Amino acid sequence: MPIKCAVIVALDPVLVRIETKLESLGQWHHAQSLRHRAATWRGKTRELHAWVQTLIEIDIQLREVVQRETFLRDQVRILTTKGEMRPTTTEERAQLGAWEEELGGLSKDYWQQERQMYAVESRCPGGPFLGGFFSYRRQQMWFLTEWMTADCAGRGGCCGRGCGCCKRPRSTTRARRFKHCTAMCGCYDTYSRGLLKGYI
Numbered sequence: 001m002p003i004k005c006a007v008i009v010a011l012d013p014v015l016v017r018i019e020t021k022l023e024s025l026g027q028w029h030h031a032q033s034l035r036h037r038a039a040t041w042r043g044k045t046r047e048l049h050a051w052v053q054t055l056i057e058i059d060i061q062l063r064e065v066v067q068r069e070t071f072l073r074d075q076v077r078i079l080t081t082k083g084e085m086r087p088t089t090t091e092e093r094a095q096l097g098a099w100e101e102e103l104g105g106l107s108k109d110y111w112q113q114e115r116q117m118y119a120v121e122s123r124c125p126g127g128p129f130l131g132g133f134f135s136y137r138r139q140q141m142w143f144l145t146e147w148m149t150a151d152c153a154g155r156g157g158c159c160g161r162g163c164g165c166c167k168r169p170r171s172t173t174r175a176r177r178f179k180h181c182t183a184m185c186g187c188y189d190t191y192s193r194g195l196l197k198g199y200i
């Protein structure tokens, strides 16, 4: 191990103590910033960024599945309620069948992507980066930071509206039910279909 690298690794316990102290003082962002710097000093930034990129891609796919699933379940409920008040048309029955089929596919997608997410998370690079990752996970609603909220609003998501979708659970059944909008959010359909093409 090169000397520089050995010194950085030897400093780890000291850095961990400083990070813990910062967190206990409520300075979580500073603690995370220090972890990020410590991870960068160790090198392998390309590897770290690749890992984060993979995680983000799976996270987006999972959010899309959950948001589409919720939207379809709402549509099924609305149409079924209508059907209790009057006979359903042939088109409505066909639509219900298509939605049920899509819901079945989404359920499989969710299962596969969750397994993939678990596999990627378990390959989290060690050292300060791992500490930073678990610290993020411990923060309740960490994704409601100012910049992520502004990013969601800027992309035309619900953080730019008064509906509050990003602050509420998006599903009653899925473990991964929080976070910001994708194009599959029901409000996307209600407010601005067509305007947000390509939005993720």
Ligand SMILES: [Zn+2]
Pocket (backbone or CB within 6 Å): 157, 158, 165, 181, 182, 185, 186, 187, 188
């Ligand atoms: Zn939304």
Ligand SMILES: [Zn+2]
Pocket (backbone or CB within 6 Å): 158, 161, 163, 164, 165, 166, 187
């Ligand atoms: Zn909304």
Ligand SMILES: [Zn+2]
Pocket (backbone or CB within 6 Å): 149, 152, 153, 157, 158, 159, 160, 166, 179, 180, 181
């Ligand atoms: Zn949002």
